[in-house]
Amino acid sequence: MKYNCDLHVHTSFSFDGERAENPLKTADEAYKKGFEYIALTDHLDVNSEIEHLYAPIDLDTRKYECLKAKDELKGKITVLHGIELGQMTQYPKQSEKYLEKYDFDFVLGSLHNVKNMPDFALIDYKNYTPDDYITLWCVYLDELYELAKFDGINSLSHLTYPLRYYKKNGFSLDLSKYEDKLCKILDCIIKKGVYLEVNSSGFRQGMDAPLPDDTVLSMYFNLGGRMITVGSDSHTPSDIGADFEALEKYIKYGFTVFNPN
Ligand SMILES: [Zn+2]
Numbered sequence: 001m002k003y004n005c006d007l008h009v010h011t012s013f014s015f016d017g018e019r020a021e022n023p024l025k026t027a028d029e030a031y032k033k034g035f036e037y038i039a040l041t042d043h044l045d046v047n048s049e050i051e052h053l054y055a056p057i058d059l060d061t062r063k064y065e066c067l068k069a070k071d072e073l074k075g076k077i078t079v080l081h082g083i084e085l086g087q088m089t090q091y092p093k094q095s096e097k098y099l100e101k102y103d104f105d106f107v108l109g110s111l112h113n114v115k116n117m118p119d120f121a122l123i124d125y126k127n128y129t130p131d132d133y134i135t136l137w138c139v140y141l142d143e144l145y146e147l148a149k150f151d152g153i154n155s156l157s158h159l160t161y162p163l164r165y166y167k168k169n170g171f172s173l174d175l176s177k178y179e180d181k182l183c184k185i186l187d188c189i190i191k192k193g194v195y196l197e198v199n200s201s202g203f204r205q206g207m208d209a210p211l212p213d214d215t216v217l218s219m220y221f222n223l224g225g226r227m228i229t230v231g232s233d234s235h236t237p238s239d240i241g242a243d244f245e246a247l248e249k250y251i252k253y254g255f256t257v258f259n260p261n
């Protein structure tokens, strides 16, 4: 296996983890698949915790179970007590408190919804015009830039998240037109030493490419970005490491994939 770690894996502690397993079973499954490293990264959507959008996450029990998995699988697979921190710039003080209190091993930074809008997955795009899609995309990139500046994240997750849902609704856009905004975000993470995640869920979700795809990855490379993490974004054990072989043609020579060894 070319990539020996999956750094984006959900367990039953995620609000949308109904097909997922507990941390121990999840990590054990990753071990059986041959991985040496796994980051358990359940959703901590900070706005949801405060605005009660989804069922809240029990971070104390989760930490206990992640550490138990880490302990029980020692010598087989290294388990990271990670988190997928979402929308933290909407409530920065609360986000800082979470980071301080739980002392996560690995933090993904995600933006699933822009301020005052639902998750991109839940928007009704029926009456959206091309201008509406583009306006929302630009709002997303501006907020993602704020998120990229936030201290405490290790990897910027699924940078092109909205496009997953745009595509499902029949709209695609030319990323090269947004080079200025994209490069601002990429330049920021490069300067901060934050990794860029290459998320393989795009292959399972009809995009036929990872998030982000070649266009963004080459911008990143040209700016001097080299540090990549790979993640499946699995919400069920069978998807751990899914489509990682397909990432090889995107993660070309010159990138450094996070590898503990
Ligand atoms: Zn996510």
Ligand SMILES: [Zn+2]
Residues within 6 Å of the ligand: 008, 010, 084, 233
């Ligand atoms: Zn995720």
